Amino acid sequence: MKNYYIIILVALFFSCSEDLEEMNVDIKNATEAPAENFFNNAVKNLSDTMSGINYGANGNPFNTTRLLVQQISSVTYNEGTTYYSNFTWDEVYMDILNNLKQASDVIESSESLTPENANQLAIIEIVEVYTFSKLVEGFGDIPYSQALDVDNISPEYDDQEVIYADLLARLTTAISALDEAQASWSQDILYGGNVSNWKKFASSLLLQMGMRVIDSNPTLGLDAVTTALPNIFTSNADIAEIEHLGSQPNTAELYTDLAVGNRRDFVACEPFVDYMNSLDDSRRSVYFQPVDGTEDVYLGSPSGLVVGYFDYSRYGTLFYQPTTPVILLDYATIEFLLAEAAERGIAGVTDAEEHYNNAIRASFEYYGLGDDADAYLATPDVAYTTAPGTWEEKIGMQKWVALFNQGLEAWTEYRRLDYPTLEAPPESFVPTVPVRLTYPISEQTLNRANYDNAATAVGGDVLTTKLFWDVN
Numbered sequence: 001m002k003n004y005y006i007i008i009l010v011a012l013f014f015s016c017s018e019d020l021e022e023m024n025v026d027i028k029n030a031t032e033a034p035a036e037n038f039f040n041n042a043v044k045n046l047s048d049t050m051s052g053i054n055y056g057a058n059g060n061p062f063n064t065t066r067l068l069v070q071q072i073s074s075v076t077y078n079e080g081t082t083y084y085s086n087f088t089w090d091e092v093y094m095d096i097l098n099n100l101k102q103a104s105d106v107i108e109s110s111e112s113l114t115p116e117n118a119n120q121l122a123i124i125e126i127v128e129v130y131t132f133s134k135l136v137e138g139f140g141d142i143p144y145s146q147a148l149d150v151d152n153i154s155p156e157y158d159d160q161e162v163i164y165a166d167l168l169a170r171l172t173t174a175i176s177a178l179d180e181a182q183a184s185w186s187q188d189i190l191y192g193g194n195v196s197n198w199k200k201f202a203s204s205l206l207l208q209m210g211m212r213v214i215d216s217n218p219t220l221g222l223d224a225v226t227t228a229l230p231n232i233f234t235s236n237a238d239i240a241e242i243e244h245l246g247s248q249p250n251t252a253e254l255y256t257d258l259a260v261g262n263r264r265d266f267v268a269c270e271p272f273v274d275y276m277n278s279l280d281d282s283r284r285s286v287y288f289q290p291v292d293g294t295e296d297v298y299l300g301s302p303s304g305l306v307v308g309y310f311d312y313s314r315y316g317t318l319f320y321q322p323t324t325p326v327i328l329l330d331y332a333t334i335e336f337l338l339a340e341a342a343e344r345g346i347a348g349v350t351d352a353e354e355h356y357n358n359a360i361r362a363s364f365e366y367y368g369l370g371d372d373a374d375a376y377l378a379t380p381d382v383a384y385t386t387a388p389g390t391w392e393e394k395i396g397m398q399k400w401v402a403l404f405n406q407g408l409e410a411w412t413e414y415r416r417l418d419y420p421t422l423e424a425p426p427e428s429f430v431p432t433v434p435v436r437l438t439y440p441i442s443e444q445t446l447n448r449a450n451y452d453n454a455a456t457a458v459g460g461d462v463l464t465t466k467l468f469w470d471v472n
């Protein structure tokens with residue numbers, strides 16, 4: 001009889017223990033999250049990374065690019081404009097790529113995968129390829145194959161050309177995996193789960209990446225372009241842009257930097273505004289504000305100089321709005337790439353002038369200035385048949401203008417097309433405009449051996465080292 005009571009007491013103990021464990025679960029602070037939460041967090045962080053302007057030891061590596069390409073100058077703190085800035089890439093790896101990995105891990109942990117899950121995994125892959133491609137285009141060799149292994153605190157760097165080829169292969173596979181007849185995410189903040197739009201974005205990204213390597217690896221580039229062409233962007237309605245909300249923390253990052261931060265040091269840069277002024281480009285009124293005390297005078301500061309903030313044109317009011325979208329890839333870019341493809345005789349693409357005109361019209365229309373496009377295109381220094389220079393110069397100059405507020409892409413195309421012609425500011429760290437980002441200083445202390453190997457492999461961890469695709 002005594003043993004019987006002992007068994008009952010033990011059973012009661014374990015039963016009470018289970019109840020107590022359930023009572024101790026904090027339902028307000030979940031230990032697990034749905035895959036879509038991780039995914040959207042990654043996309044929002046990608047938006048912030050691609051659009052912010054603050055830089056420094058804790059800034060992300062892409063924030064200085066609009067300064068490098070001289071669309072904007074900093075008139076108070078000139079480290080970024082004179083190439084002395086440092087930063088960390090932690091937020092790219094941790095806040096974007098790691099969140100994407102977490103989203104993928106949650107989906108793949110399911111007992112069975114649905115067609116909806118297959119689309120979700122393909123979309124995760126597209127965003128991961130986009131993010132890694134920007135790192136390669138900025139730095140060259142980067143941690144890649146070992147980068148997202150949490151147990152490896154000293155990842156090796158992979159060869160930039162090998163990474164890029166792998167990214168193109170992964171992107172091509174992801175495009176093939178997308179099934180437009182099936183659902184995907186229910187609330188993704190980029191395309192709302194529309195698989196057809198994701199397929200267009202992925203194909204347009206494939207076109208962009210293929211054209212990026214067309215000089216260094218013509219076969220690889222041509223294969224990518226040919227694969228991409230049937231399903232690329234065809235209008236501004238297709239743009240990959242992230243719209244924001246009116247309250248923090250879901251506002252546009254540039255708004256947070258400029259308006260919330262009350263920054264009074266970023267103004268238009270002289271070469272950029274001078275070029276727009278010479279063409280009477282009405283996009284000035286969107287990109288910038290007139291100089292204080294004037295109605296229509298737009299002035300840019302010389303790059304790299306400490307000068308008076310109110311003496312020059314500041315960011316346009318559009319960029320002081322919390323909801324202003326952040327563009328990841330736009331239709332104008334695709335039409336410029338098609339104009340280039342036509343000039344190169346690639347994949348049967350023809351009529352460079354038509355695609356060039358389409359690109360410029362798309363830019364004007366995006367900013368609500370569509371009625372001004374025809375007159376602008378009739379300007380002799382804009383019209384494709386009469387604008388000065390080679391096709392690289394014609395496209396490069398107009399792309400520079402259209403890519404305002406897409407600093408990383410503007411800087412990358414400047415490096416690839418070699419236009420506009422820019423000079424380094426006085427007393428810069430190097431005497432020419434940088435063509436590469438240097439690795440974060442933290443890598444020299446936390447990952448020294450692999451950092452040394454990578455620095456040697458790329459030809460020196462310096463701002464003047466050209467990357468593999470930048471062959472001209």
